[in-house]
Amino acid sequence: MSRRTGVAVPTIKFYVREGLLPAGELTSPNQASYGDAHERRLRLIRAMLGAGGLSLARIREVLAVVDDTATPVHKLLGEVAMTVAAPLVPPTGEAAEPSKRSRRRVAELAERRGWEVPPGHPDGDALALTLTEAERLGHEDFAGTLDAYADAAERVAEADLEYVGGRAAVDDVLESVVVGMVLGDAMFGSLRRIAQAEESRSRYEVRAE
């Protein structure tokens, strides 16, 4: 498996010890055999570590959700998405409380979009916190971009679910959600910067040179 995936043997052993990867079948005292499921799992771990930049602790959480087949599909999707999501690190020393104004803005956005974002919703709270940071920086107008961002988010979510929906088995569905969340974030980040450079070029190049 080390040869097939390019991952060093001590690294594979480390993942097994850490409980991320099931142990292989011992074929001799110092030789273990690993099947397709192992290989797939190993590649998934590497993707989360690499492009996803997730910590080992977070990867363990994601895999626990993927391996738990007791809850309905859409709940699992939500949980995986939530677990993969980057944590919001509140700036130390400042109260990490969203302002009333930013909470209202999030509630109004949800209302306009027909989204269910009740108070206490982790992503709704994170969004309100981001808007509060913008306010603190004297950029409360940045909230004016909310609807354009929401349009874009809906376009991406549609493509993600279209992709996921093409899979038949629950295992495949979940794996593709993880791939989509992790790689999709990286993909969107690159595309956003390219699109900004293009937009910026067309707006400023003539004026500035």
Next chain:
Amino acid sequence: MSRRTGVAVPTIKFYVREGLLPAGELTSPNQASYGDAHERRLRLIRAMLGAGGLSLARIREVLAVVDDTATPVHKLLGEVAMTVAAPLVPPTGEAAEPSKRSRRRVAELAERRGWEVPPGHPDGDALALTLTEAERLGHEDFAGTLDAYADAAERVAEADLEYVGGRAAVDDVLESVVVGMVLGDAMFGSLRRIAQAEESRSRYEVRAE
């Protein structure tokens, strides 16, 4: 300034020592006075540390670009965007080389969009690497979502530049680029997860329960 911003005095002193914040004017042996520019800079640092999750080293780089007024505006915009951008951490042990196929896909996308993404472009390379990771995971079809993501990225970039374009002074333009890049990423992340949950609910809820 500590009272006005909620940032502890030792933390402010630390930023001054680290060269992130210019020293205030000494009004007595243990009392310094800080103006509006200081306060604005301090809030910007906190936003990059907090919602942005940037390291002190990266913040120093961003501020160096913002403070350098010798280059034309659109170049500065590009540099700030590049500096704020999260680095792609290639998985150790695997060759961090994009596949030919993923390079071709990026080139074709750029062609379709009329984007300038020559070989060696950092974001183009990062994008190709993400697609290569998807291939390694057996998800080469994930590249099928590229155009939907690119549509969304263009929508966001338009809103970002619209926001930035409303500013008159170069200093303000650059500051709003930093705010937009850092807070925009956080904002889009939250919105994407909310939109995915909505899309997932409408697709799976009935079937799964």
